[in-house]
Amino acid sequence: xxxxxxxxxxKDCEYSQISTHSSSxxxxxxxxxxxxxxxxxxxxxxxxxxxxxxxxxxxxxxxxVFYLTLVLILVTSGLFFAFDCPYLSEKITPAIPxxxxxxxxxxxGTLLRTSxxxxxxxxxxxxDEAADLERQIDIxxxxxxxxxxxxxxxxxxxxxxxxxKLKYCFTCKIFRPPRASHCSLCDNCVERFDHHxxxxxxCVGKRNYRFFYMFIxxxxxxxxxxxxxxxxxxxxxxxxxxxxxxxxDSPARYPFTVVCxxxxxxxxxxxxxxxxxxxxxxxxxxxxxxxWSNKRGKENYNPYSYGNIFTNCCAALCGPLSPxxxxxRGFIQPDTxxxxxxxxxxxxxxxxxxxxNMCDQDQCIQSxxxxxxxxxxxxxxxxxxxxxxxxxxxxxxxxxxxxxxLTLGQPTPPSSMPNLTSDTGLTDMIPLKxxxxxxxxxxxxxxxxxxxxxxxxxxxxxxxxxxxLSLASQDSLHEDSVRGLVKLSSV
Amino acid sequence: xxxxxxxxxxxxxxxxKVFVQRDYSDGTTCQFQTKFPPELESRIERQxxxxxxxxxxxxxxxxxxxxxxxYLEGCLACATAYFIFLCMETHxxxxxxxxxxxxxxxxxxxxxxxxxLLTAPLERGMRVIEISIxxxxxxxxxxxxxxxx
Numbered sequence: 001x002x003x004x005x006x007x008x009x010x011k012d013c014e015y016s017q018i019s020t021h022s023s024s025x026x027x028x029x030x031x032x033x034x035x036x037x038x039x040x041x042x043x044x045x046x047x048x049x050x051x052x053x054x055x056x057x058x059x060x061x062x063x064x065v066f067y068l069t070l071v072l073i074l075v076t077s078g079l080f081f082a083f084d085c086p087y088l089s090e091k092i093t094p095a096i097p098x099x100x101x102x103x104x105x106x107x108x109g110t111l112l113r114t115s116x117x118x119x120x121x122x123x124x125x126x127x128d129e130a131a132d133l134e135r136q137i138d139i140x141x142x143x144x145x146x147x148x149x150x151x152x153x154x155x156x157x158x159x160x161x162x163x164x165k166l167k168y169c170f171t172c173k174i175f176r177p178p179r180a181s182h183c184s185l186c187d188n189c190v191e192r193f194d195h196h197x198x199x200x201x202x203c204v205g206k207r208n209y210r211f212f213y214m215f216i217x218x219x220x221x222x223x224x225x226x227x228x229x230x231x232x233x234x235x236x237x238x239x240x241x242x243x244x245x246x247x248x249d250s251p252a253r254y255p256f257t258v259v260c261x262x263x264x265x266x267x268x269x270x271x272x273x274x275x276x277x278x279x280x281x282x283x284x285x286x287x288x289x290x291x292w293s294n295k296r297g298k299e300n301y302n303p304y305s306y307g308n309i310f311t312n313c314c315a316a317l318c319g320p321l322s323p324x325x326x327x328x329r330g331f332i333q334p335d336t337x338x339x340x341x342x343x344x345x346x347x348x349x350x351x352x353x354x355x356x357n358m359c360d361q362d363q364c365i366q367s368x369x370x371x372x373x374x375x376x377x378x379x380x381x382x383x384x385x386x387x388x389x390x391x392x393x394x395x396x397x398x399x400x401x402x403x404x405x406l407t408l409g410q411p412t413p414p415s416s417m418p419n420l421t422s423d424t425g426l427t428d429m430i431p432l433k434x435x436x437x438x439x440x441x442x443x444x445x446x447x448x449x450x451x452x453x454x455x456x457x458x459x460x461x462x463x464x465x466x467x468x469l470s471l472a473s474q475d476s477l478h479e480d481s482v483r484g485l486v487k488l489s490s491v
Numbered sequence: 492x493x494x495x496x497x498x499x500x501x502x503x504x505x506x507x508k509v510f511v512q513r514d515y516s517d518g519t520t521c522q523f524q525t526k527f528p529p530e531l532e533s534r535i536e537r538q539x540x541x542x543x544x545x546x547x548x549x550x551x552x553x554x555x556x557x558x559x560x561x562y563l564e565g566c567l568a569c570a571t572a573y574f575i576f577l578c579m580e581t582h583x584x585x586x587x588x589x590x591x592x593x594x595x596x597x598x599x600x601x602x603x604x605x606x607x608l609l610t611a612p613l614e615r616g617m618r619v620i621e622i623s624i625x626x627x628x629x630x631x632x633x634x635x636x637x638x639x640x
Contacts, residue, residue: 109572123616128508157515166515174618178519192519214569304518311557318565319557320583321576325616 042328046124047188055328057116059201060186066115066201073111073219076260077104079253080226084233091236096229103222110215111200118324119205120191122172122180130173137168160303179304181285194277195284204284207324210317213274220271223264230257278316279309503606503625511544511620521551523612523620530624535605543597543609544620547590554586587613 042055050059059066077100085097125133137153153168155175166175169182172189176182181193183203192206204212230253237246247254277287281304286292292302306312509531514524525544527537564582568575594611602609602622610621 106572109574113573122618125618126615126621129510129615129619129621132508132510159515159518164515174616177513177618178515210565210569211573314562314565315557317569318562320555320561320564321568321581322555322583323581323587323613325613 038331040328041326041330041332044332045326045328047121048186049121049188051328058118058328059115060196060198060203062185062198063201065198069111069199069201072256072259072263073107076226076256077222079256080230083253084230087233087237088229092232100222100225100229103218103225106218107215107222110211110218113211114197114204114208114215115200115202117202117208117211118326118328119203119209120193120207120322121186121203121205121324121326122174122177122189122191123326124171125173133168133173133175162301162303164303179283179286192283193285207322213271213278213317216267216271216274220264220268223260223267227257227260227264230260279312281305281312281316503627506624506626509622509624511622513618520555521612521617522548528622531607531622534607534624535602539601543601546593547612547620550586550590550593554583554590 040055042051042058045051048061050061050063051057052059080100081097081104085100088096153175155166155168157164157166157178159178164178166178168175169189171182171187174189176189177191179192180189182189183193183196185196186203188203190203190205192209194204194209194212196203197212200212200215202208234243234246240246274284277284280302282292282302286302290296292300294300306315507530509528511523511526511528514522516522523544525541525548527540531540561582591611591613594609598609606625606627608623608625610623612618612620615621
């Protein structure tokens with residue numbers, strides 16, 4: 001695991017992988033950064049993600065299966081264009097390679113968009129926010145007697161008439177918004193979490209769900225297209241030269257055709273499943289848990305659904321695209337509070353509204369305003385660069401295998417997974433996560449674990465707690481306020 | 492007496508932060524609670540605060556509005572395989588710019604003179620509106636500790 005020490009000038013598209021998992025260097029580097037060049041936020045990102053191209057591209061840690069997907073699509077399509085298209089464009093129409101080409105580029109574009117974009121990761125709570133929440137939870141639980149373990153941290157909200165429970169995430173120290181979920185593979189809370197797809201090497205969430213859906217839909221068309229025309233090619237040739245002779249031409253591609261055949265069924269099935277999910281405005285996560293099914297009770301319905309299929313589809317696919325909340329490419333602001341910054345050209349802020357009753361002396365009022373003016377401007381001008389979507393690189397195709405079989409076929413706890421080592425790792429994680437939902441909660445994230453993926457149990461939760469604490473320690477301004485809060489709360 | 496610049500900078504300190512949480516009663520759309528935090532009781536008028544939050548809620552509702560123009564944008568983007576986002580910024584981003592301008596404006600006009608500072612929700616993961624409460628470290632020591640709960 002390479003520690004994130006790339007503090008020198010970064011060339012574009014230079015691969016610099018960050019692994020902040022149980023590594024002590026991200027905690028030390030913020031202290032060093034005053035001397036070295038300012039770091040970008042992705043370099044100290046606490047989740048288990050990989051970043052490329054200086055933060056423009058974001059993926060999950062395990063990307064092996066993604067490369068397999070690329071290879072499959074690329075090779076199958078390449079063989080199709082090389083061997084079948086010349087014959088077919090002569091014999092039938094040149095529109096065949098043209099349509100195939102368009103489909104191919106669409107598949108690649110959407111695949112890369114899905115894989116490289118931020119699925120809707122929620123940034124972890126700042127130390128102040130976490131402290132404030134803790135205080136409120138303690139107040140809420142305050143009257144309960146010590147001696148038994150306090151109940152799990154949940155909050156209930158009523159959304160469109162349905163009672164929804166918001167759970168507290170111990171890793172991210174936030175109450176998760178409705179429909180958000182914590183992906184244990186990426187160790188992030190993701191908004192509108194659908195599932196973690198190893199075939200695209202990323203989580204599928206609010207911001208990339210439409211790309212994912214377009215990907216599997218266009219891939220279904222592409223695979224059906226390729227398969228149909230390969231069959232057509234063989235048939236036409238065998239009419240000329242006989243069946244066996246037709247098969248002898250470039251026999252190497254027939255294994256890929258077989259792959260194509262099997263993937264057609266799984267991908268078409270997956271597309272159908274996601275079409276159903278979109279039209280009922282559910283996530284894979286909710287469907288697997290049966291959150292809104294009638295079996296839970298007659299009064300149970302989906303509060304997020306717009307009521308009709310058309311609106312649900314439009315909202316999911318054509319709705320507004322929210323910006324990334326994690327600001328990967330922003331620079332980490334210096335720790336010293338803006339109060340102590342250089343003051344070129346800062347004018348006295350002579351506000352006339354002196355309704356504040358902070359201080360009797362005029363000088364104090366003026367000084368506060370002055371300082372706040374100085375504070376406000378840099379704070380507000382350092383807007384996080386709202387990253388528009390990542391650059392989809394020119395693509396290679398692959399036939400992605402069945403996400404469905406990984407997500408759907410594993411409603412039981414991960415013990416059914418073939419990879420035994422990952423079982424123990426995952427089951428180890430269950431009690432450590434302190435999640436009282438147990439298996440039900442963890443299943444959608446645990447199930448599609450890529451082969452060989454082994455989250456190593458306890459160090460994760462501890463290391464991330466340490467990350468949060470280290471962020472607190474580096475920020476002296478926040479430290480002051482946290483101390484202040486502690487003092488205030490102890491009154 | 493004229494305070495030196497250093498002294499002025501040191502004379503205000505962060506006392507505490509108040510967090511205005513999200514209001515999920517309408518679903519997952521971004522709305523904030525208009526409940527007035529007790530810590531701000533002595534700092535700012537209730538009506539001003541509520542107006543700020545309501546305006547922000549209006550902006551976010553506008554950003555997330557699902558209607559004709561957002562459909563058009565979505566379909567156009569899909570047709571170009573989403574390459575169009577390389578040249579054009581989304582409707583949401585345009586509204587976010589308006590929001591940051593509004594917050595800066597509010598800070599300058601209303602909040603800073605009262606020793607408060609709003610932080611845009613975008614910087615806090617769209618979870619909270621963070622309001623920092625500053626206090627003067629006046630030499631007279633008469634800083635009000637009204638920010639304590």
